[in-house]
Amino acid sequence: MNKKPMPYQPLLSNPAKIAVIGGGVAGSTIALRFAELGLDTTLIEKGPSLVNGPPMCHLHAGGNLYREISDQQCLILLKQSIDTVKVYPSCINVRPTIIALPKTDKGQPEDLLPRLEKLRAEYERLISNDPANKVIGEPADYFQCFTRADIEPLIGKPIPKKAQCPTDWLIAFANHTNLDAIKFPIVLVQEYGMSAFRLAAIATLAIERLNNCHLQTNSKVVAISAQTDHLGWQITTKDNNSGKQNQQEFDYVVNACGFKSGEIDDMLNTKRKRMVEFKAAYVAHWPKYQGAWPEIVFHGERGTPQGMAQLTPYPNGYFQLHGMTQDITLFEQGLVSSSANSAQPKLPAKFIEKIDKQWPAQLVNHRTLGSIGHIAQYMPSFSSATVAAKPLFGAQQIPGQDPDLRAADVSFDSKHYARAEIVKASSALEAADAILADLVCCGLIEKSALTAPYKHHYFPVSQQSSDTDVTKRAIALAEQREYPSALALNF
Numbered sequence: 249m250n251k252k253p254m255p256y257q258p259l260l261s262n263p264a265k266i267a268v269i270g271g272g273v274a275g276s277t278i279a280l281r282f283a284e285l286g287l288d289t290t291l292i293e294k295g296p297s298l299v300n301g302p303p304m305c306h307l308h309a310g311g312n313l314y315r316e317i318s319d320q321q322c323l324i325l326l327k328q329s330i331d332t333v334k335v336y337p338s339c340i341n342v343r344p345t346i347i348a349l350p351k352t353d354k355g356q357p358e359d360l361l362p363r364l365e366k367l368r369a370e371y372e373r374l375i376s377n378d379p380a381n382k383v384i385g386e387p388a389d390y391f392q393c394f395t396r397a398d399i400e401p402l403i404g405k406p407i408p409k410k411a412q413c414p415t416d417w418l419i420a421f422a423n424h425t426n427l428d429a430i431k432f433p434i435v436l437v438q439e440y441g442m443s444a445f446r447l448a449a450i451a452t453l454a455i456e457r458l459n460n461c462h463l464q465t466n467s468k469v470v471a472i473s474a475q476t477d478h479l480g481w482q483i484t485t486k487d488n489n490s491g492k493q494n495q496q497e498f499d500y501v502v503n504a505c506g507f508k509s510g511e512i513d514d515m516l517n518t519k520r521k522r523m524v525e526f527k528a529a530y531v532a533h534w535p536k537y538q539g540a541w542p543e544i545v546f547h548g549e550r551g552t553p554q555g556m557a558q559l560t561p562y563p564n565g566y567f568q569l570h571g572m573t574q575d576i577t578l579f580e581q582g583l584v585s586s587s588a589n590s591a592q593p594k595l596p597a598k599f600i601e602k603i604d605k606q607w608p609a610q611l612v613n614h615r616t617l618g619s620i621g622h623i624a625q626y627m628p629s630f631s632s633a634t635v636a637a638k639p640l641f642g643a644q645q646i647p648g649q650d651p652d653l654r655a656a657d658v659s660f661d662s663k664h665y666a667r668a669e670i671v672k673a674s675s676a677l678e679a680a681d682a683i684l685a686d687l688v689c690c691g692l693i694e695k696s697a698l699t700a701p702y703k704h705h706y707f708p709v710s711q712q713s714s715d716t717d718v719t720k721r722a723i724a725l726a727e728q729r730e731y732p733s734a735l736a737l738n739f
């Protein structure tokens with residue numbers, strides 16, 4: 249590919265050759281972080297394009313969708329999300345989230361407040377450290393509670409095209425939710441959305457401009473071995489189209505293979521405990537009531553028939569749906585662990601079949617209609633929504649043995665080898681920074697990479713693409729992947 253000239257001088261000049269295996273959000277972010285600094289970076293991806301793994305639609309600026317995780321993880325996710333908004337602003341869908349507790353739920357809305365207060369205080373602290381951190385609104389507005397008396401007067405009002413004030417976001421909710429089915433107050437929190445298609449577009453456009461980022465798509469790593477005469481690695485890749493094998497040498501390898509990270513660990517005979525979980529979200533079309541929709545979350549106990557129901561809005565009447573029940577987002581035998589013999593958890597073949605090939609049409613219909621019904625328990629008019637596309641699905645890795653872990657980034661084992669082990673997309677930058685520090689420790693790059701200005705996420709090229717360029721490329725990617733182009737548009 250002919251690269252466009254790079255519009256700035258690389259800052260570091262090192263002979264070290266770095267390979268990043270896996271071009272998901274982790275691998276792409278790490279490769280961009282290194283290449284933008286001027287490091288010789290090769291990104292090897294077995295698929296045809298970048299950021300095409302399991303979906304991501306929530307930024308998780310505070311982890312409020314997970315009551316079960318620790319406050320500490322929520323605070324980490326808040327910081328990581330703020331950094332992500334600063335680096336990838338045009339993949340963020342700026343709309344708040346309503347959190348409602350159904351009457352069937354054991355918890356009380358007040359139980360949510362202590363954590364929200366902690367998050368608000370932390371957001372305030374981050375802004376006082378650096379005013380540029382103010383990317384999710386005023387700290388005072390981080391969350392707001394609304395009683396039934398606040399909501400009822402909104403019933404019957406038309407849904408505004410654009411929200412001008414917090415109550416505008418409540419109109420769609422007021423008009424469609426069975427208020428008798430939920431507890432009050434409800435909470436409006438600045439939990440934004442993010443678009444995987446737009447992130448894929450930003451990464452691809454930037455890599456096309458960066459001379460020192462060598463992208464090898466359709467290229468699967470099939471073997472890896474340590475060099476015998478110096479610290480470094482020989483990687484064998486197989487081209488998907490020609491079947492030809494190729495060998496390349498690198499000084500440092502980053503394993504960013506997502507739920508397949510264990511396969512690279514196994515090639516290196518490295519032990520690692522991890523879990524892999526297969527999950528899916530569904531795409532529905534409900535064009536009748538368009539306008540300023542917030543994300544709406546009806547909490548519920550994970551894995552039970554009353555598991556959390558999530559409605560994520562996109563433009564043009566499209567919605568992404570999660571239902572944390574075994575019949576919707578979760579799957580029986582969908583959570584597996586590594587073993588003493590292999591660092592790669594083995595998902596049953598029926599899930600690999602879905603990832604590598606396709607879903608049976610009947611199952612797409614069955615599960616999507618199930619997700620529509622799950623939302624309609626609380627929003628009865630939503631039962632008229634229709635199945636709009638194949639599910640958004642995939643397997644995610646969770647390092648260690650705690651299935652509730654959500655804030656994770658990287659682990660190191662052999663020298664000159666790192667594993668990106670993110671559970672949430674917003675942790676990718678933290679992973680990149682930790683590996684950068686290890687590159688300095690290994691003596692492969694200059695210490696100046698860790699000092700100002702480069703220590704503050706330095707992504708001049710990634711940030712150059714205009715919203716229009718990102719939208720155009722994101723739509724092309726959505727269509728190529730057979731999803732409605734609305735999922736690639738900013739909300």
Ligand SMILES: Cc1cc2nc3c(=O)[nH]c(=O)nc-3n(C[C@H](O)[C@H](O)[C@H](O)COP(=O)(O)OP(=O)(O)OC[C@H]3O[C@@H](n4cnc5c(N)ncnc54)[C@H](O)[C@@H]3O)c2cc1C
Nearest residue numbers: 270272273274294301302304305306469505506671672673
């Ligand atoms: C249903 C669902 C909903 C989710 N929603 C959200 C959300 O709202 N927000 C959020 O932050 N996160 C969400 N996640 C989690 C998120 O999708 C993952 O954490 C994230 O995609 C992990 O990124 P990754 O780059 O580590 O892995 P991946 O995206 O899986 O990327 C790994 C890449 O490595 C490549 N690869 C694998 N093996 C090889 C090899 N041998 N050679 C070359 N390439 C290889 C793969 O092709 C792939 O492109 C969700 C996950 C699921 C399943």
